[in-house]
Amino acid sequence: MTPDGGGAVAGCAGERERERERSARAALTRILEPGEEHGGRWLREFGAEGLLALLTSKDCLEGVLTGATERRVRGLRARAVGMEPERDLDAVQALGGRFIVPGDPEWPSQLNDLGDARPVGLWVRGLPDLRKWALRSVAVVGARACTPYGAHMAATLGSGLAERGWVVVSGAAFGVDGSAHRGALAAGGATVAVLACGVDVAYPRGHGTLIGRIVEQGLVIGELPPGGHPTPSRFVLRNRVIAALTRGTVVVEAEHRSGSLVTARSAQRLGRYTIGVPGPATSGLSAGVHDLLRGEGVLVTDAAEVVELIGAMGELAPAHTGPVLPRDLLDPAGRRVLEALPARGAAHGQDVARDAGTTVDEALGKLYELHSLGFVERVGEGWRLTLTAKRGSNARRGGA
Structure with missing residues:
Protein backbone atom coordinates (compact mmCIF):
# COMPACT_ATOMS: atom_id res chain seq x y z
CA MET A 1 0.00 0.00 0.00
CA THR A 2 1.32 3.49 -0.89
CA PRO A 3 1.98 6.05 1.82
CA ASP A 4 -0.87 8.18 0.49
CA GLY A 5 -3.22 5.22 0.57
CA GLY A 6 -2.17 4.46 4.14
CA GLY A 7 -2.84 8.06 5.14
CA ALA A 8 -6.30 7.96 3.60
CA VAL A 9 -7.13 4.74 5.45
CA ALA A 10 -5.84 6.21 8.71
CA GLY A 11 -7.87 9.35 8.09
CA CYS A 12 -11.02 7.36 7.48
CA ALA A 13 -10.40 5.33 10.64
CA GLY A 14 -9.86 8.51 12.64
CA GLU A 15 -13.07 10.00 11.26
CA ARG A 16 -15.04 6.87 12.15
CA GLU A 17 -13.60 7.00 15.67
CA ARG A 18 -14.62 10.66 15.99
CA GLU A 19 -18.16 9.88 14.86
CA ARG A 20 -18.43 6.99 17.36
CA GLU A 21 -17.27 9.41 20.06
CA ARG A 22 -19.85 11.97 18.90
CA SER A 23 -22.63 9.38 18.91
CA ALA A 24 -21.68 8.18 22.40
CA ARG A 25 -21.61 11.73 23.76
CA ALA A 26 -24.97 12.46 22.14
CA ALA A 27 -26.36 9.43 23.96
CA LEU A 28 -24.84 10.55 27.25
CA THR A 29 -26.60 13.93 27.02
CA ARG A 30 -29.82 11.93 27.52
CA ILE A 31 -28.39 9.99 30.47
CA LEU A 32 -26.28 12.45 32.48
CA GLU A 33 -27.59 15.71 33.90
CA PRO A 34 -25.78 18.90 32.78
CA GLY A 35 -22.88 19.78 35.03
CA GLU A 36 -22.86 16.41 36.84
CA GLU A 37 -19.30 16.21 38.14
CA HIS A 38 -19.44 12.49 38.94
CA GLY A 39 -20.45 11.89 35.33
CA GLY A 40 -17.66 14.14 34.11
CA ARG A 41 -15.13 12.17 36.14
CA TRP A 42 -16.44 8.87 34.75
CA LEU A 43 -16.27 10.33 31.26
CA ARG A 44 -12.65 11.31 31.83
CA GLU A 45 -11.75 7.89 33.23
CA PHE A 46 -13.55 5.60 30.75
CA GLY A 47 -14.11 7.75 27.68
CA ALA A 48 -17.50 8.36 26.12
CA GLU A 49 -17.81 4.95 24.45
CA GLY A 50 -16.51 3.11 27.50
CA LEU A 51 -18.87 4.91 29.89
CA LEU A 52 -21.84 4.32 27.61
CA ALA A 53 -20.97 0.64 27.40
CA LEU A 54 -20.84 0.41 31.21
CA LEU A 55 -24.18 2.17 31.67
CA THR A 56 -25.93 0.00 29.08
CA SER A 57 -24.46 -3.27 30.37
CA LYS A 58 -26.00 -5.50 33.02
CA ASP A 59 -22.77 -5.85 34.95
CA CYS A 60 -22.53 -4.81 38.58
CA LEU A 61 -20.90 -1.39 38.69
CA GLU A 62 -20.38 -1.21 42.44
CA GLY A 63 -16.89 0.19 42.97
CA VAL A 64 -16.40 0.74 39.23
CA LEU A 65 -18.13 4.13 38.97
CA THR A 66 -16.75 6.17 41.86
CA GLY A 67 -19.49 7.81 43.89
CA ALA A 68 -22.34 5.95 42.18
CA THR A 69 -24.80 4.17 44.46
CA GLU A 70 -26.81 1.20 43.26
CA ARG A 71 -29.90 3.40 43.16
CA ARG A 72 -28.07 6.00 41.07
CA VAL A 73 -26.90 3.38 38.60
CA ARG A 74 -30.46 2.07 38.24
CA GLY A 75 -31.66 5.59 37.46
CA LEU A 76 -28.97 6.11 34.82
CA ARG A 77 -29.72 2.77 33.20
CA ALA A 78 -33.44 3.57 33.14
CA ARG A 79 -32.62 6.72 31.17
CA ALA A 80 -30.57 4.70 28.71
CA VAL A 81 -33.51 2.46 27.78
CA GLY A 82 -34.71 3.14 24.24
CA MET A 83 -31.94 5.64 23.64
CA GLU A 84 -31.33 6.44 19.95
CA PRO A 85 -28.50 8.96 19.59
CA GLU A 86 -28.57 8.81 15.80
CA ARG A 87 -32.18 9.97 15.87
CA ASP A 88 -31.19 12.98 17.96
CA LEU A 89 -28.29 13.78 15.65
CA ASP A 90 -30.57 13.53 12.61
CA ALA A 91 -33.18 15.71 14.33
CA VAL A 92 -30.78 18.55 15.02
CA GLN A 93 -29.31 18.26 11.52
CA ALA A 94 -32.81 18.56 10.06
CA LEU A 95 -33.07 21.91 11.88
CA GLY A 96 -29.83 23.06 10.27
CA GLY A 97 -27.97 22.46 13.52
CA ARG A 98 -25.15 20.28 14.77
CA PHE A 99 -23.73 18.59 17.87
CA ILE A 100 -20.21 19.66 18.79
CA VAL A 101 -17.94 17.90 21.29
CA PRO A 102 -14.54 18.57 22.91
CA GLY A 103 -11.82 18.22 20.29
CA ASP A 104 -13.94 19.64 17.47
CA PRO A 105 -12.53 22.76 15.76
CA GLU A 106 -15.68 24.64 16.84
CA TRP A 107 -15.44 23.65 20.51
CA PRO A 108 -14.73 26.71 22.75
CA GLY A 311 -11.41 44.40 25.85
CA ALA A 312 -7.94 44.83 24.41
CA MET A 313 -5.42 47.40 25.58
CA GLY A 314 -6.40 50.83 24.31
CA GLU A 315 -10.17 50.22 24.11
CA LEU A 316 -10.85 53.03 26.57
CA ALA A 317 -14.20 54.52 27.53
CA PRO A 318 -14.51 58.28 26.98
CA ALA A 319 -13.96 60.40 30.06
CA HIS A 320 -17.18 61.59 31.69
CA THR A 321 -17.15 65.34 32.37
CA GLY A 322 -19.73 67.99 33.09
CA PRO A 323 -20.60 70.78 30.63
CA VAL A 324 -17.83 73.23 29.69
CA LEU A 325 -18.72 76.72 30.97
CA PRO A 326 -17.45 79.92 29.28
CA ARG A 327 -15.39 80.82 32.38
CA ASP A 328 -13.58 77.44 32.07
CA LEU A 329 -11.91 78.82 28.92
CA LEU A 330 -10.35 81.78 30.71
CA ASP A 331 -6.66 81.84 31.57
CA PRO A 332 -5.76 81.52 35.29
CA ALA A 333 -5.20 85.27 35.77
CA GLY A 334 -8.55 86.08 34.15
CA ARG A 335 -10.35 83.58 36.39
CA ARG A 336 -8.74 85.08 39.52
CA VAL A 337 -9.83 88.59 38.57
CA LEU A 338 -13.35 87.43 37.74
CA GLU A 339 -13.62 85.58 41.07
CA ALA A 340 -12.43 88.70 42.91
CA LEU A 341 -15.54 90.64 41.89
CA PRO A 342 -18.35 90.59 44.46
CA ALA A 343 -21.59 88.70 43.74
CA ARG A 344 -23.54 91.91 44.34
CA GLY A 345 -22.56 95.50 43.73
CA ALA A 346 -19.42 96.88 42.12
CA ALA A 347 -15.73 97.09 43.06
CA HIS A 348 -12.91 99.47 42.16
CA GLY A 349 -9.89 98.27 40.21
CA GLN A 350 -7.51 98.50 43.16
CA ASP A 351 -9.86 96.38 45.33
CA VAL A 352 -10.10 93.75 42.59
CA ALA A 353 -6.30 93.72 42.25
CA ARG A 354 -5.87 93.22 46.00
CA ASP A 355 -8.35 90.31 46.18
CA ALA A 356 -6.96 88.71 43.00
CA GLY A 357 -3.38 89.01 44.29
CA THR A 358 -2.12 90.97 41.29
CA THR A 359 -1.12 94.52 40.32
CA VAL A 360 -3.66 97.23 39.56
CA ASP A 361 -2.45 97.49 35.94
CA GLU A 362 -2.80 93.72 35.36
CA ALA A 363 -6.22 93.67 37.03
CA LEU A 364 -7.46 96.54 34.84
CA GLY A 365 -6.12 94.81 31.73
CA LYS A 366 -7.97 91.61 32.61
CA LEU A 367 -11.14 93.54 33.49
CA TYR A 368 -11.17 95.10 30.01
CA GLU A 369 -10.70 91.62 28.50
CA LEU A 370 -13.55 90.28 30.61
CA HIS A 371 -15.68 93.28 29.52
CA SER A 372 -15.13 92.41 25.85
CA LEU A 373 -16.14 88.79 26.58
CA GLY A 374 -19.36 89.85 28.32
CA PHE A 375 -18.41 88.83 31.87
CA VAL A 376 -18.21 92.29 33.49
CA GLU A 377 -19.50 95.83 32.92
CA ARG A 378 -18.47 99.34 34.03
CA VAL A 379 -20.49 101.12 36.72
CA GLY A 380 -19.10 104.65 37.15
CA GLU A 381 -15.54 104.16 38.46
CA GLY A 382 -16.16 100.51 39.38
CA TRP A 383 -16.77 97.11 37.84
CA ARG A 384 -19.49 94.49 38.42
CA LEU A 385 -20.51 91.05 37.13
CA THR A 386 -23.01 90.77 34.30
CA LEU A 387 -26.07 88.51 34.60
CA THR A 388 -24.33 85.98 32.31
CA ALA A 389 -21.33 85.78 34.63
CA LYS A 390 -23.57 85.37 37.67
CA ARG A 391 -25.47 82.47 36.06
CA GLY A 392 -22.19 80.80 35.14
CA SER A 393 -20.95 81.20 38.72
CA ASN A 394 -24.15 79.62 40.10
CA ALA A 395 -23.94 76.73 37.63
CA ARG A 396 -20.35 76.11 38.65
CA ARG A 397 -21.23 75.99 42.35
CA GLY A 398 -24.18 73.68 41.67
CA GLY A 399 -21.97 71.18 39.86
CA ALA A 400 -19.26 71.13 42.51
Whole structure:
Protein backbone atom coordinates (compact mmCIF):
# COMPACT_ATOMS: atom_id res chain seq x y z
CA MET A 1 0.00 0.00 0.00
CA THR A 2 1.32 3.49 -0.89
CA PRO A 3 1.98 6.05 1.82
CA ASP A 4 -0.87 8.18 0.49
CA GLY A 5 -3.22 5.22 0.57
CA GLY A 6 -2.17 4.46 4.14
CA GLY A 7 -2.84 8.06 5.14
CA ALA A 8 -6.30 7.96 3.60
CA VAL A 9 -7.13 4.74 5.45
CA ALA A 10 -5.84 6.21 8.71
CA GLY A 11 -7.87 9.35 8.09
CA CYS A 12 -11.02 7.36 7.48
CA ALA A 13 -10.40 5.33 10.64
CA GLY A 14 -9.86 8.51 12.64
CA GLU A 15 -13.07 10.00 11.26
CA ARG A 16 -15.04 6.87 12.15
CA GLU A 17 -13.60 7.00 15.67
CA ARG A 18 -14.62 10.66 15.99
CA GLU A 19 -18.16 9.88 14.86
CA ARG A 20 -18.43 6.99 17.36
CA GLU A 21 -17.27 9.41 20.06
CA ARG A 22 -19.85 11.97 18.90
CA SER A 23 -22.63 9.38 18.91
CA ALA A 24 -21.68 8.18 22.40
CA ARG A 25 -21.61 11.73 23.76
CA ALA A 26 -24.97 12.46 22.14
CA ALA A 27 -26.36 9.43 23.96
CA LEU A 28 -24.84 10.55 27.25
CA THR A 29 -26.60 13.93 27.02
CA ARG A 30 -29.82 11.93 27.52
CA ILE A 31 -28.39 9.99 30.47
CA LEU A 32 -26.28 12.45 32.48
CA GLU A 33 -27.59 15.71 33.90
CA PRO A 34 -25.78 18.90 32.78
CA GLY A 35 -22.88 19.78 35.03
CA GLU A 36 -22.86 16.41 36.84
CA GLU A 37 -19.30 16.21 38.14
CA HIS A 38 -19.44 12.49 38.94
CA GLY A 39 -20.45 11.89 35.33
CA GLY A 40 -17.66 14.14 34.11
CA ARG A 41 -15.13 12.17 36.14
CA TRP A 42 -16.44 8.87 34.75
CA LEU A 43 -16.27 10.33 31.26
CA ARG A 44 -12.65 11.31 31.83
CA GLU A 45 -11.75 7.89 33.23
CA PHE A 46 -13.55 5.60 30.75
CA GLY A 47 -14.11 7.75 27.68
CA ALA A 48 -17.50 8.36 26.12
CA GLU A 49 -17.81 4.95 24.45
CA GLY A 50 -16.51 3.11 27.50
CA LEU A 51 -18.87 4.91 29.89
CA LEU A 52 -21.84 4.32 27.61
CA ALA A 53 -20.97 0.64 27.40
CA LEU A 54 -20.84 0.41 31.21
CA LEU A 55 -24.18 2.17 31.67
CA THR A 56 -25.93 0.00 29.08
CA SER A 57 -24.46 -3.27 30.37
CA LYS A 58 -26.00 -5.50 33.02
CA ASP A 59 -22.77 -5.85 34.95
CA CYS A 60 -22.53 -4.81 38.58
CA LEU A 61 -20.90 -1.39 38.69
CA GLU A 62 -20.38 -1.21 42.44
CA GLY A 63 -16.89 0.19 42.97
CA VAL A 64 -16.40 0.74 39.23
CA LEU A 65 -18.13 4.13 38.97
CA THR A 66 -16.75 6.17 41.86
CA GLY A 67 -19.49 7.81 43.89
CA ALA A 68 -22.34 5.95 42.18
CA THR A 69 -24.80 4.17 44.46
CA GLU A 70 -26.81 1.20 43.26
CA ARG A 71 -29.90 3.40 43.16
CA ARG A 72 -28.07 6.00 41.07
CA VAL A 73 -26.90 3.38 38.60
CA ARG A 74 -30.46 2.07 38.24
CA GLY A 75 -31.66 5.59 37.46
CA LEU A 76 -28.97 6.11 34.82
CA ARG A 77 -29.72 2.77 33.20
CA ALA A 78 -33.44 3.57 33.14
CA ARG A 79 -32.62 6.72 31.17
CA ALA A 80 -30.57 4.70 28.71
CA VAL A 81 -33.51 2.46 27.78
CA GLY A 82 -34.71 3.14 24.24
CA MET A 83 -31.94 5.64 23.64
CA GLU A 84 -31.33 6.44 19.95
CA PRO A 85 -28.50 8.96 19.59
CA GLU A 86 -28.57 8.81 15.80
CA ARG A 87 -32.18 9.97 15.87
CA ASP A 88 -31.19 12.98 17.96
CA LEU A 89 -28.29 13.78 15.65
CA ASP A 90 -30.57 13.53 12.61
CA ALA A 91 -33.18 15.71 14.33
CA VAL A 92 -30.78 18.55 15.02
CA GLN A 93 -29.31 18.26 11.52
CA ALA A 94 -32.81 18.56 10.06
CA LEU A 95 -33.07 21.91 11.88
CA GLY A 96 -29.83 23.06 10.27
CA GLY A 97 -27.97 22.46 13.52
CA ARG A 98 -25.15 20.28 14.77
CA PHE A 99 -23.73 18.59 17.87
CA ILE A 100 -20.21 19.66 18.79
CA VAL A 101 -17.94 17.90 21.29
CA PRO A 102 -14.54 18.57 22.91
CA GLY A 103 -11.82 18.22 20.29
CA ASP A 104 -13.94 19.64 17.47
CA PRO A 105 -12.53 22.76 15.76
CA GLU A 106 -15.68 24.64 16.84
CA TRP A 107 -15.44 23.65 20.51
CA PRO A 108 -14.73 26.71 22.75
CA SER A 109 -11.70 25.65 24.76
CA GLN A 110 -12.57 28.00 27.64
CA LEU A 111 -15.37 25.59 28.58
CA ASN A 112 -12.62 23.19 29.66
CA ASP A 113 -12.07 25.50 32.66
CA LEU A 114 -15.18 23.86 34.14
CA GLY A 115 -13.21 20.66 34.70
CA ASP A 116 -15.45 17.64 35.31
CA ALA A 117 -18.49 19.94 35.11
CA ARG A 118 -17.68 20.66 31.46
CA PRO A 119 -20.57 19.95 29.06
CA VAL A 120 -20.59 16.48 27.53
CA GLY A 121 -21.28 18.28 24.25
CA LEU A 122 -23.29 21.19 22.90
CA TRP A 123 -26.28 21.13 20.59
CA VAL A 124 -26.06 24.17 18.32
CA ARG A 125 -28.40 25.97 15.93
CA GLY A 126 -27.22 28.85 13.74
CA LEU A 127 -24.54 29.37 11.12
CA PRO A 128 -21.66 31.18 12.91
CA ASP A 129 -18.69 29.38 14.44
CA LEU A 130 -19.24 29.19 18.21
CA ARG A 131 -15.52 29.03 19.09
CA LYS A 132 -14.72 32.22 17.16
CA TRP A 133 -17.70 34.09 18.55
CA ALA A 134 -16.95 33.05 22.13
CA LEU A 135 -13.47 34.59 21.93
CA ARG A 136 -15.02 38.07 21.97
CA SER A 137 -18.17 37.61 24.00
CA VAL A 138 -19.72 39.07 27.15
CA ALA A 139 -22.70 37.85 29.16
CA VAL A 140 -25.54 40.22 30.07
CA VAL A 141 -27.91 38.69 32.63
CA GLY A 142 -30.40 39.84 35.23
CA ALA A 143 -33.89 39.68 36.67
CA ARG A 144 -36.78 38.15 34.77
CA ALA A 145 -39.29 40.50 36.43
CA CYS A 146 -37.10 43.53 35.77
CA THR A 147 -38.15 47.16 35.95
CA PRO A 148 -38.37 49.44 32.89
CA TYR A 149 -34.98 50.81 33.98
CA GLY A 150 -33.48 47.30 33.93
CA ALA A 151 -34.95 46.52 30.51
CA HIS A 152 -33.65 49.83 29.15
CA MET A 153 -30.14 49.31 30.52
CA ALA A 154 -29.97 45.73 29.22
CA ALA A 155 -31.11 46.74 25.73
CA THR A 156 -28.71 49.69 25.69
CA LEU A 157 -25.80 47.48 26.78
CA GLY A 158 -26.75 44.83 24.23
CA SER A 159 -26.82 47.28 21.34
CA GLY A 160 -23.73 49.15 22.51
CA LEU A 161 -21.67 45.99 22.86
CA ALA A 162 -22.87 44.68 19.49
CA GLU A 163 -21.95 47.97 17.80
CA ARG A 164 -18.44 47.60 19.23
CA GLY A 165 -18.06 44.11 17.74
CA TRP A 166 -18.80 42.08 20.87
CA VAL A 167 -21.05 39.02 21.02
CA VAL A 168 -23.84 39.33 23.61
CA VAL A 169 -24.54 36.06 25.46
CA SER A 170 -27.61 35.51 27.62
CA GLY A 171 -30.27 32.95 28.52
CA ALA A 172 -33.27 34.03 26.38
CA ALA A 173 -35.44 34.42 29.51
CA PHE A 174 -37.98 37.16 30.07
CA GLY A 175 -36.76 40.49 31.42
CA VAL A 176 -33.09 41.43 31.22
CA ASP A 177 -32.05 38.43 29.08
CA GLY A 178 -34.59 39.13 26.36
CA SER A 179 -33.84 42.86 26.39
CA ALA A 180 -30.09 42.22 25.96
CA HIS A 181 -30.73 39.89 23.01
CA ARG A 182 -33.11 42.38 21.39
CA GLY A 183 -30.63 45.21 21.82
CA ALA A 184 -27.93 43.23 20.02
CA LEU A 185 -30.31 42.15 17.25
CA ALA A 186 -31.58 45.69 16.74
CA ALA A 187 -27.99 46.86 16.22
CA GLY A 188 -27.49 44.15 13.60
CA GLY A 189 -25.01 42.49 15.92
CA ALA A 190 -24.17 39.04 17.21
CA THR A 191 -25.92 37.28 20.08
CA VAL A 192 -25.93 33.78 21.58
CA ALA A 193 -28.78 32.26 23.61
CA VAL A 194 -27.81 29.48 26.03
CA LEU A 195 -30.93 27.40 26.74
CA ALA A 196 -31.78 25.12 29.65
CA CYS A 197 -33.76 22.88 27.27
CA GLY A 198 -33.41 21.36 23.82
CA VAL A 199 -32.46 23.80 21.05
CA ASP A 200 -35.66 22.82 19.24
CA VAL A 201 -37.78 23.93 22.20
CA ALA A 202 -38.94 27.55 22.47
CA TYR A 203 -38.81 28.32 26.17
CA PRO A 204 -40.28 30.49 27.44
CA ARG A 205 -43.04 30.13 24.87
CA GLY A 206 -43.52 33.86 24.75
CA HIS A 207 -40.00 34.15 23.33
CA GLY A 208 -40.56 31.78 20.43
CA THR A 209 -40.25 34.60 17.89
CA LEU A 210 -37.17 36.03 19.62
CA ILE A 211 -35.41 32.64 19.71
CA GLY A 212 -36.24 32.22 16.01
CA ARG A 213 -34.60 35.57 15.26
CA ILE A 214 -31.53 34.57 17.25
CA VAL A 215 -31.22 31.35 15.22
CA GLU A 216 -31.32 33.42 12.01
CA GLN A 217 -28.87 36.11 13.13
CA GLY A 218 -26.84 34.37 15.82
CA LEU A 219 -26.60 31.09 17.71
CA VAL A 220 -28.81 29.06 20.04
CA ILE A 221 -26.99 26.43 22.09
CA GLY A 222 -27.80 23.97 24.87
CA GLU A 223 -26.61 20.84 26.63
CA LEU A 224 -29.86 18.90 26.41
CA PRO A 225 -30.75 16.83 23.34
CA PRO A 226 -33.69 17.73 21.07
CA GLY A 227 -36.94 17.77 22.99
CA GLY A 228 -35.20 18.18 26.37
CA HIS A 229 -37.36 20.11 28.83
CA PRO A 230 -36.18 22.73 31.36
CA THR A 231 -36.22 22.27 35.13
CA PRO A 232 -35.23 24.69 37.93
CA SER A 233 -31.93 22.87 38.50
CA ARG A 234 -31.13 22.92 34.79
CA PHE A 235 -31.56 26.70 34.70
CA VAL A 236 -29.04 27.05 37.53
CA LEU A 237 -26.57 24.67 35.89
CA ARG A 238 -26.98 26.42 32.54
CA ASN A 239 -25.51 29.54 34.13
CA ARG A 240 -22.07 27.97 34.51
CA VAL A 241 -21.88 27.62 30.69
CA ILE A 242 -22.75 31.29 30.22
CA ALA A 243 -20.04 32.27 32.71
CA ALA A 244 -17.34 30.00 31.25
CA LEU A 245 -18.11 30.84 27.62
CA THR A 246 -17.62 34.61 27.99
CA ARG A 247 -14.90 37.08 28.95
CA GLY A 248 -17.08 38.62 31.65
CA THR A 249 -20.59 38.71 33.11
CA VAL A 250 -22.62 41.91 33.49
CA VAL A 251 -25.52 41.75 35.96
CA VAL A 252 -28.40 44.20 35.44
CA GLU A 253 -30.88 44.06 38.34
CA ALA A 254 -30.88 41.01 40.61
CA GLU A 255 -32.39 40.24 43.99
CA HIS A 256 -30.37 38.58 46.75
CA ARG A 257 -31.54 35.11 45.64
CA SER A 258 -31.10 35.39 41.90
CA GLY A 259 -29.86 32.97 39.28
CA SER A 260 -27.99 35.89 37.73
CA LEU A 261 -25.81 36.07 40.83
CA VAL A 262 -25.06 32.36 40.39
CA THR A 263 -23.72 33.23 36.93
CA ALA A 264 -21.66 36.09 38.36
CA ARG A 265 -20.17 33.94 41.11
CA SER A 266 -19.36 31.22 38.59
CA ALA A 267 -17.56 33.86 36.56
CA GLN A 268 -15.60 34.92 39.67
CA ARG A 269 -14.51 31.34 40.38
CA LEU A 270 -13.39 30.93 36.78
CA GLY A 271 -11.33 34.12 36.86
CA ARG A 272 -13.66 36.02 34.52
CA TYR A 273 -14.67 39.64 34.97
CA THR A 274 -17.70 40.18 37.22
CA ILE A 275 -19.52 43.41 36.46
CA GLY A 276 -22.64 45.13 37.79
CA VAL A 277 -24.92 48.00 36.77
CA PRO A 278 -26.07 49.99 39.80
CA GLY A 279 -29.71 50.82 40.44
CA PRO A 280 -31.83 52.63 43.04
CA ALA A 281 -30.71 51.78 46.57
CA THR A 282 -34.39 51.46 47.56
CA SER A 283 -35.12 48.75 44.96
CA GLY A 284 -35.02 45.08 45.96
CA LEU A 285 -34.03 44.29 42.38
CA SER A 286 -30.82 46.24 42.90
CA ALA A 287 -29.90 44.61 46.21
CA GLY A 288 -28.09 41.61 44.74
CA VAL A 289 -26.15 43.74 42.26
CA HIS A 290 -25.09 46.14 44.99
CA ASP A 291 -23.84 43.27 47.13
CA LEU A 292 -21.84 42.09 44.13
CA LEU A 293 -20.37 45.58 43.70
CA ARG A 294 -19.37 45.72 47.35
CA GLY A 295 -17.27 42.60 46.75
CA GLU A 296 -15.34 41.66 43.62
CA GLY A 297 -17.75 43.23 41.10
CA VAL A 298 -16.81 46.26 39.00
CA LEU A 299 -19.35 49.05 38.50
CA VAL A 300 -20.21 50.09 34.93
CA THR A 301 -22.85 52.37 33.44
CA ASP A 302 -22.54 51.79 29.70
CA ALA A 303 -21.12 49.50 27.02
CA ALA A 304 -17.94 51.56 26.59
CA GLU A 305 -17.01 50.93 30.23
CA VAL A 306 -17.62 47.19 29.82
CA VAL A 307 -15.34 47.08 26.77
CA GLU A 308 -12.65 49.10 28.57
CA LEU A 309 -12.65 46.44 31.29
CA ILE A 310 -12.72 43.25 29.22
CA GLY A 311 -11.41 44.40 25.85
CA ALA A 312 -7.94 44.83 24.41
CA MET A 313 -5.42 47.40 25.58
CA GLY A 314 -6.40 50.83 24.31
CA GLU A 315 -10.17 50.22 24.11
CA LEU A 316 -10.85 53.03 26.57
CA ALA A 317 -14.20 54.52 27.53
CA PRO A 318 -14.51 58.28 26.98
CA ALA A 319 -13.96 60.40 30.06
CA HIS A 320 -17.18 61.59 31.69
CA THR A 321 -17.15 65.34 32.37
CA GLY A 322 -19.73 67.99 33.09
CA PRO A 323 -20.60 70.78 30.63
CA VAL A 324 -17.83 73.23 29.69
CA LEU A 325 -18.72 76.72 30.97
CA PRO A 326 -17.45 79.92 29.28
CA ARG A 327 -15.39 80.82 32.38
CA ASP A 328 -13.58 77.44 32.07
CA LEU A 329 -11.91 78.82 28.92
CA LEU A 330 -10.35 81.78 30.71
CA ASP A 331 -6.66 81.84 31.57
CA PRO A 332 -5.76 81.52 35.29
CA ALA A 333 -5.20 85.27 35.77
CA GLY A 334 -8.55 86.08 34.15
CA ARG A 335 -10.35 83.58 36.39
CA ARG A 336 -8.74 85.08 39.52
CA VAL A 337 -9.83 88.59 38.57
CA LEU A 338 -13.35 87.43 37.74
CA GLU A 339 -13.62 85.58 41.07
CA ALA A 340 -12.43 88.70 42.91
CA LEU A 341 -15.54 90.64 41.89
CA PRO A 342 -18.35 90.59 44.46
CA ALA A 343 -21.59 88.70 43.74
CA ARG A 344 -23.54 91.91 44.34
CA GLY A 345 -22.56 95.50 43.73
CA ALA A 346 -19.42 96.88 42.12
CA ALA A 347 -15.73 97.09 43.06
CA HIS A 348 -12.91 99.47 42.16
CA GLY A 349 -9.89 98.27 40.21
CA GLN A 350 -7.51 98.50 43.16
CA ASP A 351 -9.86 96.38 45.33
CA VAL A 352 -10.10 93.75 42.59
CA ALA A 353 -6.30 93.72 42.25
CA ARG A 354 -5.87 93.22 46.00
CA ASP A 355 -8.35 90.31 46.18
CA ALA A 356 -6.96 88.71 43.00
CA GLY A 357 -3.38 89.01 44.29
CA THR A 358 -2.12 90.97 41.29
CA THR A 359 -1.12 94.52 40.32
CA VAL A 360 -3.66 97.23 39.56
CA ASP A 361 -2.45 97.49 35.94
CA GLU A 362 -2.80 93.72 35.36
CA ALA A 363 -6.22 93.67 37.03
CA LEU A 364 -7.46 96.54 34.84
CA GLY A 365 -6.12 94.81 31.73
CA LYS A 366 -7.97 91.61 32.61
CA LEU A 367 -11.14 93.54 33.49
CA TYR A 368 -11.17 95.10 30.01
CA GLU A 369 -10.70 91.62 28.50
CA LEU A 370 -13.55 90.28 30.61
CA HIS A 371 -15.68 93.28 29.52
CA SER A 372 -15.13 92.41 25.85
CA LEU A 373 -16.14 88.79 26.58
CA GLY A 374 -19.36 89.85 28.32
CA PHE A 375 -18.41 88.83 31.87
CA VAL A 376 -18.21 92.29 33.49
CA GLU A 377 -19.50 95.83 32.92
CA ARG A 378 -18.47 99.34 34.03
CA VAL A 379 -20.49 101.12 36.72
CA GLY A 380 -19.10 104.65 37.15
CA GLU A 381 -15.54 104.16 38.46
CA GLY A 382 -16.16 100.51 39.38
CA TRP A 383 -16.77 97.11 37.84
CA ARG A 384 -19.49 94.49 38.42
CA LEU A 385 -20.51 91.05 37.13
CA THR A 386 -23.01 90.77 34.30
CA LEU A 387 -26.07 88.51 34.60
CA THR A 388 -24.33 85.98 32.31
CA ALA A 389 -21.33 85.78 34.63
CA LYS A 390 -23.57 85.37 37.67
CA ARG A 391 -25.47 82.47 36.06
CA GLY A 392 -22.19 80.80 35.14
CA SER A 393 -20.95 81.20 38.72
CA ASN A 394 -24.15 79.62 40.10
CA ALA A 395 -23.94 76.73 37.63
CA ARG A 396 -20.35 76.11 38.65
CA ARG A 397 -21.23 75.99 42.35
CA GLY A 398 -24.18 73.68 41.67
CA GLY A 399 -21.97 71.18 39.86
CA ALA A 400 -19.26 71.13 42.51
